[in-house]
Amino acid sequence: MRYVLKIAYDGTSYAGWQRQKNAVSVQQRLEEALLQALGTEVKVTASGRTDAGVHALGQVCHFDAEVSVPPEKMPDCVNRFLPDDIRAIKGWQAEDGFDSNRSAKRKTYCYRLYEGDKENPLLSRYAVRIENLPEVSLLQDAARLFEGTHDFKAFCASGSSVKTTVRTVYEVKVVKEQVFSQPIISVYVTGNGFLYNMVRTMVGELIEIAAGRKTADSLQKAYETGERNLLGKTMAAKGLTLVDVVYQD
Amino acid sequence: MRYVLKIAYDGTSYAGWQRQKNAVSVQQRLEEALLQALGTEVKVTASGRTDAGVHALGQVCHFDAEVSVPPEKMPDCVNRFLPDDIRAIKGWQAEDGFDSNRSAKRKTYCYRLYEGDKENPLLSRYAVRIENLPEVSLLQDAARLFEGTHDFKAFCASGSSVKTTVRTVYEVKVVKEQVFSQPIISVYVTGNGFLYNMVRTMVGELIEIAAGRKTADSLQKAYETGERNLLGKTMAAKGLTLVDVVYQD
Numbered sequence: 001m002r003y004v005l006k007i008a009y010d011g012t013s014y015a016g017w018q019r020q021k022n023a024v025s026v027q028q029r030l031e032e033a034l035l036q037a038l039g040t041e042v043k044v045t046a047s048g049r050t051d052a053g054v055h056a057l058g059q060v061c062h063f064d065a066e067v068s069v070p071p072e073k074m075p076d077c078v079n080r081f082l083p084d085d086i087r088a089i090k091g092w093q094a095e096d097g098f099d100s101n102r103s104a105k106r107k108t109y110c111y112r113l114y115e116g117d118k119e120n121p122l123l124s125r126y127a128v129r130i131e132n133l134p135e136v137s138l139l140q141d142a143a144r145l146f147e148g149t150h151d152f153k154a155f156c157a158s159g160s161s162v163k164t165t166v167r168t169v170y171e172v173k174v175v176k177e178q179v180f181s182q183p184i185i186s187v188y189v190t191g192n193g194f195l196y197n198m199v200r201t202m203v204g205e206l207i208e209i210a211a212g213r214k215t216a217d218s219l220q221k222a223y224e225t226g227e228r229n230l231l232g233k234t235m236a237a238k239g240l241t242l243v244d245v246v247y248q249d
Numbered sequence: 250m251r252y253v254l255k256i257a258y259d260g261t262s263y264a265g266w267q268r269q270k271n272a273v274s275v276q277q278r279l280e281e282a283l284l285q286a287l288g289t290e291v292k293v294t295a296s297g298r299t300d301a302g303v304h305a306l307g308q309v310c311h312f313d314a315e316v317s318v319p320p321e322k323m324p325d326c327v328n329r330f331l332p333d334d335i336r337a338i339k340g341w342q343a344e345d346g347f348d349s350n351r352s353a354k355r356k357t358y359c360y361r362l363y364e365g366d367k368e369n370p371l372l373s374r375y376a377v378r379i380e381n382l383p384e385v386s387l388l389q390d391a392a393r394l395f396e397g398t399h400d401f402k403a404f405c406a407s408g409s410s411v412k413t414t415v416r417t418v419y420e421v422k423v424v425k426e427q428v429f430s431q432p433i434i435s436v437y438v439t440g441n442g443f444l445y446n447m448v449r450t451m452v453g454e455l456i457e458i459a460a461g462r463k464t465a466d467s468l469q470k471a472y473e474t475g476e477r478n479l480l481g482k483t484m485a486a487k488g489l490t491l492v493d494v495v496y497q498d
Contacts (some may be wrong), residue, residue: 055371057430075367089367110430118324118338121259122304122490126371126429179428180375181306181359181492236420241371243430 002094003071004062005078009055010085012238016052017059026050026086030061032170033081038067047245048105051197053237055126058244062100098247106170108190108244111203114182122180128239133185134210136176136216142209143172143187145216153226155202156195157234165226168192171207188243193231197234204232251343252320253311254327258304259334261352261374261487265301266308275335279310282330287316296353296494300446304375307493311349339482347496350424355419355441360452360484362407363433371429377488382434383459391458392421392436394465395451402475405444406483414475417441421455436486437492449484457481 007030015023019031034042038209046061067081069077074091082088112127114120119129146169153165173188188208189199205222208214214232222230256279264272268280276293283291295310318326323340331337346352361376363369368378395418402414422437436455438448454471457463463481471479 008370010374057369057371079367084368084373085370087368087370089369112429117330119333119336120306120338121257121334121336122306122375125259125374126335178426180361180490241429 001066001071002064002098003074004060004092004094004098004100005074005088006090007059007061007086007088008057009087011050011053011055012124012249013085014052016054017046017048021053026056026059029083029086030078033078033086034063034065036081038065039068039079040065040067042144045099045101047100047107048194048242049196050235050242051240055241057240057241059242060100060104060245060247061231062094062098064122091131100245101248104193104245105249106190106192106246107194107242108188108246109194109199110241110243111187111199111239112179112184112241113187113203113207113239114184120182121177121183121204123182124240125238127179127184128236129247130207132211134207136174136185137189138210139206142206143174145209145219146172146189146206150223151226152195152198154222154228154231155198155205156228157197162195165195167194167198172202174206200235200237200240201231201233204235208232250315250320250346251311251313252323252345253309253341253343253349254323254337255339256308256310256337257306257337258308258336258372260299260302260304262334263301264459265303266294266295266298270474272301275305275308278332278335279327282327282335283312283314285330286327287314287318289314289316294348294350296349296356296491297443298445299491300449300486300489304490306490308491309349309353309494309496311343311347336487338431349494352496353442353494354498355439355495356443356491357437357439357495358443359490359492360436360438360488361428361430361433361454361490362450362452362488369431372431372433374431374487375490377485379456380459383432383456385423387459388423388434388436391455392423394436394458394468395455399472399476401444401447401472403471403477403480404454405477406446408490411415411444414444416443416447421451441459446459449489450480450482452488453481453484464473 042063044063071093075088116135149168169191291312293312314385324337364382401482419441420439
């Protein structure tokens, strides 16, 4: 039977989703917990990697196991063996042919920013401080430039091997939110898939354009040439959270 | 010169504000950082202690020092030597006779709750999960019972030595908020002073009354008799944040 789990994690202490040789990953901790819970080794596949330090509220993963645990009981079963910063929040049986990675239709990430001249210790695990954050309306205008189908090669960390760097971004939504009585800006990015570092580079460029330091033209040139050095910096991992993975069209 | 600092901290790693023999406190880390920053030992007094694990967004403290640092530069000066989970966010010179503890007129604490059958790793450092959280309107109704001037002896951890256990609670405000896309309930409590554990016991009792497991009568009896065992449990420290200290009437 193929089990599907929706999981949430605080990525601060992990070298990302994928197993690493010299660092602890979320995948490793989850597979270890499943071994303890089920008494059998399983290999877990996720909708996609998240980088070191990136968080998740709705990561989806699957594994195959011949055990007697009902799928909806799997979260409680494995949570007993997981560290506090990783939680399985929902479990169900996979439909025929389901693969958490290949069947994913769209994903939503959230990048969180706050303005201030001092760090806020209650925000700084999950959001990134910017000294002069552009107006929300300017960020919203700039957000439009990233929507649509583009070649995002320039947004991608070098060294990654993917067949195509063309992706479709369905929506980039910039919203003002209050977290722990502090105003923050959340940038929600929904697309059919994301390259390594793509959201973090996109948010960096979004700020540059909204602040007037870069233009729509220079972004267009980055789409056309694929040159990384036309873009601003890659934003820190801790501001990024994988919010949702959708499997229906 | 008397310096005043407004500080924020994530209390997770600390044994509370006050210096302890066998555990690290916020006061200790701050005094150590000031020693490094100023080259002279100072003793810091806060508006009040916060317990182990309790957070602060607006703790106020003061110290006396004969140094050349302008008060508004003191935060940057000390932040260089503070750990990431403690930040000085504002500095100014004390007015004549100011004492961060004795001059405090009112304080506001916030207690954060969220409903769910699973822990949420992105909320669980700063909020407490409740399996069946009563409706907001019921919590708001119950909140009225704690407002006013009462003898809060029953809400106070035993062993504390205070002259009087009578305190005035100006407001208990229950609001729905969104944090990291998750709904939470925040309980803001403003009063002229708080006994040890008072807010945490108050929130526990607030939930009991809103859920119908306790009544206004049993609360009234607790005010009259001062008996701790008439009240519900003391809520976990991690849900509590000292939000604001006010010095003007």
